[in-house]
Amino acid sequence: xxxxxxxxxxxxxxxxxxxxxxxxxxxxxQGPLGWLGTNVGRILIxxxxxxxxxxxxxxxxxxLRDTNAPKAVVAVIAIIWGVGGVAxxxxxxxxxxxxMGGEVVSRVQPFVFVGPAIAILAxxxxxxxxxxxxxxxxxxxxDTFVGLKNYADVFADRTMFTAFFNNILWxxxxxxxxxxxxxLVAVLADRSRYETAAKALIFMPMAISMVGxxxxxxxxxxxxPNIGLLNAIYTGLTGxxxxxxxxxxxxxxxxxxxxxxxxxxxxxxxxxxxxxAAIKGIPTDMLEAARVDGANxxxxxxxxMIPAIMGTIIAVGTTVIIFTLKIFDVVWVMTGGQFNTQVIxxxxxxxxxxxxxxxxGSAIAIVLLICVIPVMIYNLRGxxxxxxx
Amino acid sequence: xxxxxxxxxxAGATTATTKKRKSPWGQIFxxxxxxxxxxxxxIPTVGLLVSSFRTRFDIQTSGWWTIFPHRDYVTVGEPFAxxxxxxxxxxxxxxxxxxxxxxxxxGTFEQFRDGVTTSDGKYRLVWIxxxxxxxxxxxxxxxxxxxxxxxxxxxxxxxxTTYEIKQPDGTVTTEQGTNFVNAFINSVIVTVPATVIxxxxxxxxxxxxxxxRFPLRRWFFIVVIALLVVPLQTALVPILTxxxxxxxxxxxxxxxxxxxxxxxxxxxxxxxxxxSTLPRDILESAFIDGASHFTIFTQLILPLSVPALASFAIFxxxxxxxxxxxxxxxxxAKPDVQxxxxxxxxxxxxxxxxxxxxxxxxxxxxLLPLVVFFSLQRYFVRGLMAGSVxx
Numbered sequence: 065x066x067x068x069x070x071x072x073x074x075x076x077x078x079x080x081x082x083x084x085x086x087x088x089x090x091x092x093x094q095g096p097l098g099w100l101g102t103n104v105g106r107i108l109i110x111x112x113x114x115x116x117x118x119x120x121x122x123x124x125x126x127x128l129r130d131t132n133a134p135k136a137v138v139a140v141i142a143i144i145w146g147v148g149g150v151a152x153x154x155x156x157x158x159x160x161x162x163x164m165g166g167e168v169v170s171r172v173q174p175f176v177f178v179g180p181a182i183a184i185l186a187x188x189x190x191x192x193x194x195x196x197x198x199x200x201x202x203x204x205x206x207d208t209f210v211g212l213k214n215y216a217d218v219f220a221d222r223t224m225f226t227a228f229f230n231n232i233l234w235x236x237x238x239x240x241x242x243x244x245x246x247x248l249v250a251v252l253a254d255r256s257r258y259e260t261a262a263k264a265l266i267f268m269p270m271a272i273s274m275v276g277x278x279x280x281x282x283x284x285x286x287x288x289p290n291i292g293l294l295n296a297i298y299t300g301l302t303g304x305x306x307x308x309x310x311x312x313x314x315x316x317x318x319x320x321x322x323x324x325x326x327x328x329x330x331x332x333x334x335x336x337x338x339x340x341a342a343i344k345g346i347p348t349d350m351l352e353a354a355r356v357d358g359a360n361x362x363x364x365x366x367x368x369m370i371p372a373i374m375g376t377i378i379a380v381g382t383t384v385i386i387f388t389l390k391i392f393d394v395v396w397v398m399t400g401g402q403f404n405t406q407v408i409x410x411x412x413x414x415x416x417x418x419x420x421x422x423x424x425g426s427a428i429a430i431v432l433l434i435c436v437i438p439v440m441i442y443n444l445r446g447x448x449x450x451x452x453x
Numbered sequence: 454x455x456x457x458x459x460x461x462x463x464a465g466a467t468t469a470t471t472k473k474r475k476s477p478w479g480q481i482f483x484x485x486x487x488x489x490x491x492x493x494x495x496i497p498t499v500g501l502l503v504s505s506f507r508t509r510f511d512i513q514t515s516g517w518w519t520i521f522p523h524r525d526y527v528t529v530g531e532p533f534a535x536x537x538x539x540x541x542x543x544x545x546x547x548x549x550x551x552x553x554x555x556x557x558x559x560g561t562f563e564q565f566r567d568g569v570t571t572s573d574g575k576y577r578l579v580w581i582x583x584x585x586x587x588x589x590x591x592x593x594x595x596x597x598x599x600x601x602x603x604x605x606x607x608x609x610x611x612x613x614t615t616y617e618i619k620q621p622d623g624t625v626t627t628e629q630g631t632n633f634v635n636a637f638i639n640s641v642i643v644t645v646p647a648t649v650i651x652x653x654x655x656x657x658x659x660x661x662x663x664x665x666r667f668p669l670r671r672w673f674f675i676v677v678i679a680l681l682v683v684p685l686q687t688a689l690v691p692i693l694t695x696x697x698x699x700x701x702x703x704x705x706x707x708x709x710x711x712x713x714x715x716x717x718x719x720x721x722x723x724x725x726x727x728x729s730t731l732p733r734d735i736l737e738s739a740f741i742d743g744a745s746h747f748t749i750f751t752q753l754i755l756p757l758s759v760p761a762l763a764s765f766a767i768f769x770x771x772x773x774x775x776x777x778x779x780x781x782x783x784x785x786a787k788p789d790v791q792x793x794x795x796x797x798x799x800x801x802x803x804x805x806x807x808x809x810x811x812x813x814x815x816x817x818x819x820l821l822p823l824v825v826f827f828s829l830q831r832y833f834v835r836g837l838m839a840g841s842v843x844x
Contacts, residue, residue: 129704135638142705146646150653158747173746174670177661181654181721182673187695188714189680192688199690245490252487255479264830265491268498271826272819273775275794279801279815280497283504283808289516291808293500296516329497337834390684393777397798412686417782422690429686436682447678 110160117156121149154180193433200426214427224428226404227411230320234391234407238324238331239384243377245328246335251365253336254343263340267333274330274393281326282398285309316404323405326394331387335380342376343369382439389435408432505812506602512808519599526568526577526592533589535580542584550576550591568592606813611637633817635789636796640774640818642705643792647712647773648766654713655720655765656728656758660750662721663729664736674725680718688715689782696783703787711783712773720765723836727761728754764836767829774822793818 124145131138157176162169203210218224249266253259269277286292287308289299295306309315309322346369354364370377392409395401401410408428416425503517519525533551540546542562549557549571556571558578565580577592610633661667662674692711693702701707731754739749755762777794784790791799797814804810826833 125704125706128706135635139638139642142642143645146705146709147649147653150650154653154657162745162747169745171667174661174665174667177657177665177746177750178667178670178673181658181661181717182676184654184710184714185677185680185717188692188711189683189688189718190676192691193683195691196687249487249490252483252490255483256487257480258484258487262487262491264827266494267830268823268826269494270833271771271775271822272498273777273794273822275777275797275801276775276815276819279797279811280501282801282805283500283812284497286808288513290514291512291516293496293516293518296518329494332494334837337837341834341838386682390686393794393798397777397801409686416690425690429684429690432684433687436684439682440679443678443681444675447675 106163110163114156114160117152121145121152124149196426196429196433199422200430202423202426204421204423206422210423214423215431217424218427218431223406224411226317227406227408230317230405231389231391231407233317233320234324234327234388235385237321238327238388238391239381241324241328242331242335242384243381245332246380247339247377249332249336250339250343251369253340263333263336266336269330270333272330274326275397277326277330278394278397281322281329282310285322310399310405311403313403319399319403320405323394323398326398327388327391331384335384338376338380339373342373346372382442386436386439389432501812501815504808505606505816506604507599507809508601508603508605509807509809511599511601512812515599522596522598524594525597527595527597528579528590529593530591532581532591535587535589548578548589550578550589565589606809607817610810610813610817633793633796633814636791636793637817639790640792640794640821643708643712643780644770644773646705646709647716648769650709651713651716651720651769652724652762652766655717655724656755656762657750658721659724659728660746660754662725663731665746677718677721677725681722683718685715685778689778693782703784703790705790708780708783711779712769712776715779716769716772720769723765724758724761727758731757760832760835763829763832767825767833768836770825771822771833 124141128138128142128145133141154176158173161172161176164172199206200214201209201211202214249262253262256262272280283291284293285295285308287295287306289295289306292306294309298304299306307315310319312319350372351364351368354368359367390409391407392413395405395407395410396413399405401407401414406414408431412425412428412432415421415428419425500517503520504512507517507520530552535542535546536548536551539548545559545561546565547557547559548565549555553575556573556575558565558569558571558576560569562580562584565578568577568579570577575593577594579590579592580587581590582588612632612634662670692714696702696707701710735753735757736749739753744752775794777798780792780795781798784792784795793814797811797818800807800811800814
């Protein structure tokens, strides 16, 4: 398919051909059902078909919930049911609307298209944010109003203070190393013959889960120098005793750096790919002109390349900072938030699910939300400037 | 002006070729630094992969890097009894191997127990056993590599049955397999619909936003953009409360919908920016031919949008496959619906030192995303370029 339509933007007026083919779908609805004649019959059908669809889907749901069938069979049925079910719902909803005919179609049909998305966004993101805010003003079990007490508790708590401090460490070291290394690789790869291979290998960790990456790095940080590469190198060079790089409160707060390294390993590829594309977008004559005028490579890099891709640097930096702010898996799997490595997201989990305090848990989540609001506003501004919506 | 333009085009045409071969020293420097970074980047994964094929005993006693040829002391010949002329066993002794009495090693019992190198550096002598009846083993430096690989770890990680494991000291222990196959299938069941459903819903919505007129259209889209960066954490607990009420907790439907909800803002945004740029005349002429919105969408827009759909699909696939937090919260209660990441994280907690299992398990969990990633990297990068942030 992709070969046929590599860049649909390019298929301009020259290609009206595919339009001749479409089957007139909705208008034929009355054809095969014409024998019903009466409106009553049509309404009955319009109700019966959706009901039947719902019934079939509900049976599928019950089957999947209670079945003892072999796992592979369940997998096939679940996938067909899930994917097919959604397609079926759209088809049925559209079918019903198109049967109504006339003015109704153009008024209601947009909501068949957009409605499910809006409903899901409302249920899963918009309303929960408000509900979490409400819970953050309530006591531990969510039934007494306590005002801003939870927020006061969150900011007065020592472990929470460490979590905030650690998150700042994550942002300062993690985000900046990702950006610097990403930029470095992008610039170097751009001048190397082995560009594709080098970029693919640095980019590869993007495919690895944070849980998987945590195991990879636990192996590297293992205390036993026969297992952990870092301790093997360290004891081999210094002759000192092996060190627990992450699981030791003595190293705190620097043990966080070893967790941050995992994130840098995972995310540098992302920065590199975007920077690489931005660098290739810089007009070559601009760089050549500077070189002809006698600028050395460092001047070209700092005076021309960096300013030229500043927009990309800011966008990528924002993304990485948001990612870093919400970091959870790495800390949770590697140290469980012990040894002073807790971050906001692990404290959130601890408060909610271990300490069962929905009030402070919600307050922490809202603090996270407040941290990203500037980005949200920036995105919205960008949108209203760009689009004539 | 004209000359400038001329040199510019010439520069534009030639730099692409000249840039890659500048001064040889520059190239060596660039490639050297690049090689160093790439090595640092792949060593962790290589370590995991190599370890996953080593036996349990090897992992515990020697680093994975010893598979590469290196010089190390290897025991040669049979151990010999400590000669009577060695000296006081509580003080400094001097011992020589019986076949080469010229090279002598001096040290206390404690030093000999760790191994003492002879004065000419040919042998290392190691005391085996206790102070009174111990023997001396002779070791010599040789080039060796520990290439004793096995598939046993994978069998044990994937299977459910118990395995008999022969320890190096001859005893036999039985261990329960960790049944990663089950978790792998669960991951597939969760991931495939959790990738396709949001794409379908988002594609419908993107078409609606781009080509249909309805009240509050602008406001709804602003909400989509605002939700792009909302952190998951604000949403988890209210949804969990709803799920418990609807008994959706621990069901596949529940987790599909959760991933759908969390992936939808990005999906809608990406697909909107693609679908809205499709040429208007195609749609208009289809309309004139009497096609309905539904027909245009399914017959025309979906096929045309395959590149954008693929980009997001890879994005969402990697995201759901690698997700841990959402699964932890919405599946947590039901062990036999557990996905790979949860099973792995559990194993870190319960069997954190069973490196033979952890490494094999981690690699099993990475296999599919790595294949998808390397085969469809082009689309993935394009999705990244459309650039955005996800909550």
